[in-house]
Amino acid sequence: SSGSVSSYEYSFLRHFLVDLLHPFLLGRGRVRVGLVQVHTEPQVEFDFDTCITQHALQEALLRTQQLHGDTNTEGALLLAQRLLMKPLGHEAPPRVLLWLTDGVKPGNVDRPMAALHQEGVSVLAVSTGHTNYHLFRQAVTPPIEEHLYFVDAEDMSIITEDLREAITKLLCAERLHVQDITSHSAMLQWRPLLIGGLGHYELQYGPEMLASSQYSTEQGRNRTLILLGEQSWAELRDLQPDTPYRAWLIPHTQQGITRSLTNSFRTLPPEKMLGPATLSVSESGPDRVRVSWGPVLPAQVHQYRVEYAPIPRGDVQTVTLSGRQNSTLLTQLQPDTQYLITVIAVQSSGQERAMSVRACTQEVLPGLTDLQLTPVGLDSVKVDWRAWSEGAGLQGYWVRWEVGDRSSSSSSSSSSSSRYLPAQSLFTILTRVSPASRVCVSPVYRTARGEGLCAALCTHTQVLVIPDTHQPAHITAHQPLTSSSQFVSFHL
Numbered sequence: 001s002s003g004s005v006s007s008y009e010y011s012f013l014r015h016f017l018v019d020l021l022h023p024f025l026l027g028r029g030r031v032r033v034g035l036v037q038v039h040t041e042p043q044v045e046f047d048f049d050t051c052i053t054q055h056a057l058q059e060a061l062l063r064t065q066q067l068h069g070d071t072n073t074e075g076a077l078l079l080a081q082r083l084l085m086k087p088l089g090h091e092a093p094p095r096v097l098l099w100l101t102d103g104v105k106p107g108n109v110d111r112p113m114a115a116l117h118q119e120g121v122s123v124l125a126v127s128t129g130h131t132n133y134h135l136f137r138q139a140v141t142p143p144i145e146e147h148l149y150f151v152d153a154e155d156m157s158i159i160t161e162d163l164r165e166a167i168t169k170l171l172c173a174e175r176l177h178v179q180d181i182t183s184h185s186a187m188l189q190w191r192p193l194l195i196g197g198l199g200h201y202e203l204q205y206g207p208e209m210l211a212s213s214q215y216s217t218e219q220g221r222n223r224t225l226i227l228l229g230e231q232s233w234a235e236l237r238d239l240q241p242d243t244p245y246r247a248w249l250i251p252h253t254q255q256g257i258t259r260s261l262t263n264s265f266r267t268l269p270p271e272k273m274l275g276p277a278t279l280s281v282s283e284s285g286p287d288r289v290r291v292s293w294g295p296v297l298p299a300q301v302h303q304y305r306v307e308y309a310p311i312p313r314g315d316v317q318t319v320t321l322s323g324r325q326n327s328t329l330l331t332q333l334q335p336d337t338q339y340l341i342t343v344i345a346v347q348s349s350g351q352e353r354a355m356s357v358r359a360c361t362q363e364v365l366p367g368l369t370d371l372q373l374t375p376v377g378l379d380s381v382k383v384d385w386r387a388w389s390e391g392a393g394l395q396g397y398w399v400r401w402e403v404g405d406r407s408s409s410s411s412s413s414s415s416s417s418s419r420y421l422p423a424q425s426l427f428t429i430l431t432r433v434s435p436a437s438r439v440c441v442s443p444v445y446r447t448a449r450g451e452g453l454c455a456a457l458c459t460h461t462q463v464l465v466i467p468d469t470h471q472p473a474h475i476t477a478h479q480p481l482t483s484s485s486q487f488v489s490f491h492l
Contacts, residue, residue: 001037001038001039001066001067001068001069002038002039002040002067002068002069002070002071002072003068003069003070003071004071004102004104004105005066005101005102005104007066008153009102009128009153010066012128012153012154012156013100013128013153013156014061014062014064016100016126016156016157016160017061017100018058018061018062019157019160020160020163020164020167021033021057021061022054022058023164024054025054026051026052026053026054026056026057027052027053031171032048032049032052033048033051033057034046034047034048034050034080034083035060035061035064036076036079036080036083037064037067037076038067038071038072038073038076038101039067039068039069039070039072039076040069040070040072041069041072041075042072042075042076042079043067043079044079044083045060045064046060047083048083071104071105071106071107072107073101073106073107073109074107074108074109074111074112077109077112077113077116078112080097080116081112081115081116081119081121084097084116084119084121085119094122094170094171095119095120095121095122096121096122096123096124096167096170096171097116097121097122097123097124098124098125098126098163098167099123099124099125099126099139100125100126101125101126101127101128101129102127102128102129103127103128103129103130103131103132103136103150104129104131106132106135109135109139110138113138113139117141117230122141122147122170123139123140123141123147124140124141124147124148124163124166124167125139125140125147125148125149126149126151126156126159126163127149127150127151128151128152128153128156129150130150133150136148141170141232142231142232142233143189143232143233146162146166146169147166149162149163169189176188176189176190176247176249176261176262176263177189177190177263178247178263178265181265181266181267181268182267182268183239183241183242183267183268183269183270184237184238184239184240184241184267185235185236185237185238185239185267186235186236186239186245186265186267187233187234187235187236188203188233188234188235188236188247188249188263189232189233190232190233190249190261199229199251199252199253200226200227200228200229200252201226201227201228201229201231201249201250201251201252202224202225202226202227202249202250202252203224203225203226203227203234203247203248203249203250204222204223204224204225204247204248204250205222205223205236205245205246205247205248206222206223206245206246207240207243207244207245208244208245208246208264239267240267241267241268241269241270242266242267242268242269242270243266243267244264244265244266245264245265245266245267246262246263246264247262247263247264247265248260248261248262249261249262268351275301275344275345275347275352275353275354275355276293276294276304276343276345276353276354276355277294277295277355278293278294279291279292279293279341279343279355279356279357280292280293280357281341281357281359283329284359284360284361284362285361285362286333286335286336286361286362286363286364287331287332287333287334287335287361288329288330288331288332288333288361289329289330289333289339289341289359289361290327290328290329290330291306291308291327291328291330291341291343291357291359292326292327293326293327293343293355294326296323296324296325296326297323297345298322298323298324300323300347300348301323301345301346301347301348302323302346302347302348303320303321303322303323303346304320304321304322304323304325304343304344304345304346305318305319305320305321305343305344305346306318306319306320306321306328306330306341306342306343306344307341307342307344308330308339308340308341308342309339309340310334310337310338310339311337311338311339311340311358317330323345333361334361335361335362335363335364336360336361336362336363336364336393336446336447337360337361338358338359338360339358339359339360339361340356340357340358341356341357341358341359342354342355342356343355343356362447362448363393363445363446363447363448364393365443365445365448365449365450365451366387366388366443366450367387367388367443367450367451367452367453368385368386368387368388368441368442368443368450368451368452368453369386369387369388370384370385370386370453371383371384371385371439371441371453371454371455372384372385372455373439373455373457376429377431379431379432379433380429380430380431380432380433381429381430381433381439381457382427382428382429382430383399383427383428383429383430383439383441384426384427385397385426385427385441385453386426387426387443393445393446393447394423394443394444394445395423395444395445395446396420396421396422396423396425396443396444397420397421397422397423397425397441397442397443397444398418398419398420398421398441398442398443398444398449398452399418399419399420399421399428399430399439399440399441400416400417400418400419400439400440401416401417401418401430401433401434401437401438401439401440402415402416402417402433402434402437402438403415403416403417403432403433403434420444433457434457435457436456436457437456437457438454438455438456438457439454439455439456439457440452440453440454441453441454
């Protein structure tokens with residue numbers, strides 16, 4: 001709520017909170033919400049006992065006004081710590097601190113954050129700025145990827161569901177969560193059980209059909225990991241595929257072993273090559289590209305899903321194909337744009353395997369619509385042209401013609417010449433043009449040349465016709481467009 005946050009950003013932050021907290025049931029024994037605003041002198045906008053219904057919470061949030069002032073985050077965290085302090089003589093409920101900030105000059109927050117962690121408070125952070133990553137990484141409770149978000153204020157809605165799910169996990173009853181199961185690994189997560197990290201965890205796991213109890217020590221069955229007291233997750237590796245496992249988390253404190261958590265899970269079957277192993281693109285045009293993949297495995301792959309979107313941002317389009325197809329033509333694409341194309345093989349079991357490739361559409365290269373040659377001397381010609389449009393990407397024009405040798409009347413002594421002209425040019429004058437020469441003009445774009453036009457210098461004959469008076473008539477003919485023009489005399 002400090003002065004570094006614009007009114008525009010503050011409005012987005014406030015409405016983001018309204019959407020984020022809307023699904024929660026409020027009241028004693030349920031979720032309770034308090035709000036502290038950062039300011040020169042931070043203040044409690046409302047505490048945990050103020051809003052006991054969703055309607056009251058929504059009104060309180062929308063009624064909240066920005067305070068401006070200095071960014072006294074440290075003072076605001078001390079206020080939050082007092083609100084979140086564990087009641088004396090009572091077991092502390094799950095407690096979460098959500099820090100919303102623009103990331104500008106957060107100050108020295110290490111000490112109050114450490115105090116919150118020691119109290120067993122889970123910390124999450126959302127920053128509309130993109131700085132001070134190390135500071136935020138130290139402040140939030142692991143796992144970092146679920147509890148720390150950097151997002152622009154106007155795009156905060158894209159993290160609402162993920163952040164709400166992370167808060168829900170922290171507020172739910174104490175249990176051992178199993179996530180990201182593969183054929184050889186699994187991720188275990190739990191809410192911090194050791195206040196302030198005092199003590200350590202003993203994590204045991206093994207195949208459920210072999211491990212009859214959590215204290216089994218038979219080699220090759222249960223494995224044991226010793227974890228620090230501030231940890232709240234662990235990754236189990238080198239597991240056997242398609243095998244049931246059981247895990248126990250045993251907290252050790254100065255008073256001894258406290259209540260342990262347990263859960264069971266089954267690893268996935270062995271991974272097979274049931275998806276695209278090769279991916280290629282072809283037939284690229286301004287608005288289309290063909291993507292092909294292999295091998296085709298119709299017996300195992302139920303269907304293919306092709307997802308594509310422009311880079312770095314844009315709407316994702318999806319095409320669904322049968323398991324027997326190995327290519328598709330993507331159309332209605334943007335010209336001169338890079339796309340990320342992902343081919344997903346959906347197996348009959350529901351599992352998916354994906355492979356991605358980048359492809360570029362071609363630049364639109366409009367050609368010329370007209371080309372005219374006009375003589376302006378014995379061996380010179382004016383070249384005029386018109387293009388479809390002077391669109392984006394047009395760099396200039398490339399003119400090519402044949403140059404004659406003044407010292408020779410033979411057309412075989414000519415040589416080719418060329419000239420590059422800027423995009424605003426629509427004509428040029430060529431000199432020393434060879435007889436029967438071809439003049440070609442092509443538009444030049446950022447990536448290639450467009451379709452050009454060519455015109456030939458034809459020999460024009462002018463004949464003076466004299467009425468028949470039985471007298472010799474002097475007829476002349478000349479070639480005015482070439483450097484080797486000759487007058488020819490003959491008698492009728």
